[in-house]
Every structure is written in C-alpha cells, then in structure tokens.
Amino acid sequence: MFKVTRVNENRLDIEMSGRLDSALMEKALDELVDKSEGIEKGRMLYDIVDYNLPSFGAIGIELSRFPSMFALMKKFDRVAVLTDEAWLKMASEIEGALYPGLEIKAFARDQKKAAEAWFSS
Numbered sequence: 456m457f458k459v460t461r462v463n464e465n466r467l468d469i470e471m472s473g474r475l476d477s478a479l480m481e482k483a484l485d486e487l488v489d490k491s492e493g494i495e496k497g498r499m500l501y502d503i504v505d506y507n508l509p510s511f512g513a514i515g516i517e518l519s520r521f522p523s524m525f526a527l528m529k530k531f532d533r534v535a536v537l538t539d540e541a542w543l544k545m546a547s548e549i550e551g552a553l554y555p556g557l558e559i560k561a562f563a564r565d566q567k568k569a570a571e572a573w574f575s576s
Contacts, residue, residue, distance in 0.1 A: 456470070456471065456472050456473050456504075457469070457470075457471050457475060457479060457480075457482075457483035457486075458470045458471075459483070459486045459487050459490045460490075461490045462500075464493070464494070465494050465495065465496060465497045465498060466494075466497060466498045466499070466500070466574075467487070467490055467491060467494070467497065467498075467499045467500070468499075468500045468501075468502070469487070469499065469500070469501045469502065470502045470504060471501070471502070471503050471504065471506070472503075472504035472505040472506075473505060474509060474510065475509040475510065475513045476509075476510045476512060476513055477510060477512030477513050477515065477516050479513070480509060480510075480512075480513035480516040480517060481516050484516065484517070484520055484524070487527065488523070488527060491527055491530055491531075494530045494531070495530060496530075496531075496532050497530050497531040497532070497533075498531065498532075498533050498534075498535075498574045499531050499533070499534040499535070500534075500535050500537065500567070500570060500571070500574075501534060501535065501536045501537065501547075502537040502538075502564065502567075503536065503537065503538040503540070503543060503564075504564075506538070506540060506543060525554070528554045528557055529554075529556070529557075531557060532556060532557060532558065533557075533558050533559075533560070533573070533574055534547075534551070534557065534558070534559045534560075535559075535560055535561075535562055535570035535571070535573060535574065536559060536560070536561045536562065537561075537562050537563070537564045537566070537567060537570060538561060538562075538563075538564060539563055539564050543561070544561035545561075547559050547561050548560065548561055560573060
C-alpha cells in the first residue's frame, strides 16, 4: 500500500506498507506528482508502517523517473520519516544528502507529534 494525502497547501503525508510492485509504484509516483502540484517549501511526513523491498520492476519504474522525482523533491525542504527500523532511519537521513536544500530527519513511529513539531522549528 502507498497512500498519499494532501494535508494542506504545503504538506503531504505518505503511508507505505507492504511490497510495491511495478504497477503500484507507477500509480504511487503519479499520485505523488499530482498531489504535490503547487507546493513550495513543503513538508512531507512519510510513515513507513511495514517495509518490504520493492520488486525489481518497481525499482526500474522509480529509476526511470529519477529526473522528475528529483525535480519534485525540490518542492520540499523538510521530510520527516516515521519508522521503527534503525537501518531505514539511517538510510533516509543519508538520502537527504542527495537532495540539495532538503533536510530529512527520521523518527520512531510513535513520535509523530515530535516530527510535526520539527516541521515548525
């Protein structure tokens, strides 16, 4: 499952669980682009409920859209990742180094209020 919710004019919430196949990845990326329309200096709350590696087809879809995803991420300046997996916390913060002007910070899943407070700090 990959669910994108537009919370307000500059925030998206994403909830992900399970394994993404190529069809679901394509739909998810389309939804992400659509719902981020008009966002500037945005915030994204990414809740990883249950992580499974995506299929090879899904990875191919994501890689084929890397240029457009890179442009999309320029609309955001802060991303909070909620996960209980230590390696995902580290990987998400390392990913933040790939996007100039984007700060990614990881939180435990039970720290949603702290993540939202970080958006305003």
